Amino acid sequence: MTTLPASPAAVDAPARQNRPVRLSVDCMGGDHGPSVTLPACKVFLAKHAEAELILVGKPGALAEAAAWPRVRIVDASEVVEMHDPVEIALRKKRDSSMRVAIQQVKGDDAPADACVSAGNTGALMAVARYLLKTLDGIDRPAIASVMPNQHDGYTTMLDLGANVDCSAEHLLQFAIMGSALVAAVDGKEAPTVGLLNIGEETIKGSEVIKQAGELLRTAHASGLINFHGNVEGNDIFKGTTDLVVCDGFVGNVALKTAEGLASMLSNFIKQEFTRTPLTKLAALVAMPVLKHFKDRVDHRRYNGAALLGLRGLVFKSHGSADALAFENALSRAYDAARNRLLDRVHQRIDVAMKTLPGSAVAAVADVVPSPRQAA
Amino acid sequence: MTTLPASPAAVDAPARQNRPVRLSVDCMGGDHGPSVTLPACKVFLAKHAEAELILVGKPGALAEAAAWPRVRIVDASEVVEMHDPVEIALRKKRDSSMRVAIQQVKGDDAPADACVSAGNTGALMAVARYLLKTLDGIDRPAIASVMPNQHDGYTTMLDLGANVDCSAEHLLQFAIMGSALVAAVDGKEAPTVGLLNIGEETIKGSEVIKQAGELLRTAHASGLINFHGNVEGNDIFKGTTDLVVCDGFVGNVALKTAEGLASMLSNFIKQEFTRTPLTKLAALVAMPVLKHFKDRVDHRRYNGAALLGLRGLVFKSHGSADALAFENALSRAYDAARNRLLDRVHQRIDVAMKTLPGSAVAAVADVVPSPRQAA
Incomplete structure (x- = not known):
């Protein structure tokens, strides 16, 4: 992977900033799927009057949410199971709820500002990395x-x-x-x-x-x-x-x-x-x-890990999260998106690349091959 | 360091096995010194009717123990402080209670079977390693x-x-x-x-x-x-x-x-x-x-770490140990000595060196220089 200095345009806040913060949710992920994610989304919406959600799941599985306000449902035909190897999630299940949910945060005109999934960590990191790519100056995303x-x-x-x-x-x-x-x-x-x-x-x-x-x-x-x-x-x-x-x-x-x-x-x-x-x-x-x-x-109060270093915000909930825990993950993702975490990471890395002698930040990307690249 | 296969003689139980188990105690070590170590030793002696102790400390500091049964007092003029760098313990304080206590477990005819100290870990490991050396087949002692x-x-x-x-x-x-x-x-x-x-x-x-x-x-x-x-x-x-x-x-x-x-x-x-x-x-x-x-x-019940891989048994008590905790460290050292831990480690390593293909155990010693050797 080659890391180039970030172009100034890439650091600018994207156009989507003028609409309400919107999260995409992998409703099928985790040990419990919609039986936990949907109640969590419902409570989250009630607490965050401005927030909007894109709920991703198997056709019919999210029917009860169809009438909720500030919600759009997106179908995905497959589910990445908790025990699925990374390869399956990455190469076989191309229409998984996890993948479709991550796709919603890709690009400057992405429909959503952050994605939340309780799916398996390895798969989530691999798919997110594959779809979103890493930020300039970062060669390894972190949790x-x-x-x-x-x-x-x-x-x-x-x-x-x-x-x-x-x-x-x-x-x-x-x-x-x-x-x-x-x-x-x-x-x-x-x-x-x-x-x-x-x-x-x-x-x-x-x-x-x-x-x-x-x-x-x-x-x-x-x-x-x-x-x-x-x-x-x-x-x-x-x-x-x-x-x-x-x-x-x-x-x-x-x-x-x-x-x-x-x-x-x-x-x-x-x-x-x-x-x-x-x-x-x-x-x-x-x-x-x-x-x-x-x-x-x-x-449960501390649920919601950020996958940092990608060109899009992805948050990981514990697989065994209950509704309260999953709601906390949603809230953390919401706060991060609202406070422009992506732009902040981008800006800080950009400044670091311009400031540090010999570009210590980026240097590694040219020298050390990432062992996760093959994943 | 070169690790040679252990000679059969070295694996045999030493002659000292026929007398009661004897511990050497660095009575000056730890945050509290004799005010903690002596009461701990007293209780330990009362509980272990067979055990003998060699108490090492500054002249006069252990006077109250002079009349105790199954006890011998050995003087040392210096004390390794908790903040002393390894170099001081190793090269300057050559008559420290820590060093003299460790010296008691050196060699096949050593006066004691195991040493216990609450002194600082780095110093204890370095002095123990310097005085006792590592066992054949082991190039790094562990805690x-x-x-x-x-x-x-x-x-x-x-x-x-x-x-x-x-x-x-x-x-x-x-x-x-x-x-x-x-x-x-x-x-x-x-x-x-x-x-x-x-x-x-x-x-x-x-x-x-x-x-x-x-x-x-x-x-x-x-x-x-x-x-x-x-x-x-x-x-x-x-x-x-x-x-x-x-x-x-x-x-x-x-x-x-x-x-x-x-x-x-x-x-x-x-x-x-x-x-x-x-x-x-x-x-x-x-x-x-x-x-x-x-x-x-x-x-406190879990106090007493073993320094393994040396040609002598050394146990490390937490520096802040109170009398109960220090007594537990004494008991752990006593059990280890009584059950011939040193011979057991020696025997297992010896068998491993003879059994494993290409001598995986010892191979490393010839290839990788130990970064602690200089210490």
Whole structure:
């Protein structure tokens, strides 16, 4: 892949900006399909009086939504199943709801501003990349999501699994794109960036991480990002920085480890409170407090990962999302589109390419072949 | 470093096996020094009627232990501080309590069978490696520890931070050493081994991980390990396998992420139960249940990481350990020594070197220079 400097025209906001924000929704994706996505869309529409939706699904499957206001239904004859290999999604199911939904955000005159799917991650990333292509200056899209933190806010983290072998330049690209995401969705124009490492000192970590630290410091000195320095795994939940950057392997392990621990602790609490009649009584008394605690760390509130670096906005919901979780993914996509995330990423990358010595951002694309290109 | 096949004599149990198990303790290490280590040693001695201790500390600092039974005090004039760089510990403080304690486990006629220190990890690893050297067939020592799991047991994991850039062969070495550790401490002769990855399928992961998968499958076919396959971050807490193998960067991030999440959740629970007079009342009622829950996941119970791959047993306690936690580290070291962990690691590596085609285990040592050799 060759990355050329972005033409100024490409950075301009597209014409579609003057109409209400419109999302395309892969209604068939995820473990539950329309039984979850449709109720979520209904609640989302009620909460966002300006929003419009393009619902994509099998003919007839979305019939109940036909009469809803601000909705258009688009048929797709196939569905990418959760266990379908990437190749099937990419080469066989050419009329899948996933693919048709992504198609809606392609091009400057695209019908929709962001696409949301709960379909399988590998397929979604591959199809989105194939259809939309990457932005100038980006050779690897990344997956960004949020985790709750000690400040009752959340920490944005990327990459969470799209890229297993990352170079220092990739990590810089992630930092720039992630900063644009936090700026768009959280309104923090100069979010702090942490580089995930195994110690705070600059001498710590692998060779790639040390090189990435150098690049991030240079980008910080150029005013491109607000680099805090190295952070460790526990800083994600401490909320030491707004953004945590890491390669997809490490990010995915951290995410799954956190999910696994949360799940175990939640089971243990349940077990303890149902052990005897006496503990069940204690549970009754403690219920409202535990409920409040549970709501505070409810993972459904954090659903909706952004696929960053593509020429179109795509958001990924957890496959097992229920209606509340899927609605949150819709809201995140809506906020991102409304706050022009795509243009912001584009602009930041464009400035970075013009600013950094030797074009550290783009350099990698000419040198390193992307292992995902074949996918 | 050159790794030679182990001579049969080296695998034989040393003469010291016929006396009671004896630990050497760096009493000055950790955030609290003797105020924590001495009470821990006292309780440990009371619980282990056969055990003997060599207590190492500054002259006079351990005076209260002079009259204890089964104890010998050894003086050391210096202390490796928690913030001391590796170079200071290694080259300047040649009479540190850490170094003298490690010296006690060196050689076949060593006075002690295992050493325990709460001193800083980098210094401990470097000094231990310098004094003890690595076992034949091992070119990088690793840090192994345990995490609680859903089965109310624990999952052993390595490496947790000693090696940031690992090859597939290193991961195989970790699997073999880790299996010996679980066999020695938990009595499971063929513990299941999981390779930490970002998906269960063999095609997932980085190049190194895929190669490691191949090596581990070969080792499994040869009966050297009981390889389950790939596992993900959440499997650590599910207890899918007895052992989880990963490089030190990923392992350290996973460990710190888990610590950070646990700490945040624990703070949130405290906050919720102290929010109002009513929730404080609920806390009183729920107290015994919460206490039981807390005990179950108390990280102090899991204190005591093994430094594996050295010609002597060294255990690392968390620097901030209290007496209960430090006592657990002592107990883990005691169990490992009593069950001849060192001989077991030696034997397994020796068999692996003789069994695996092209000596996959040792091959790496001749090819890849260890970045830690200079330390």
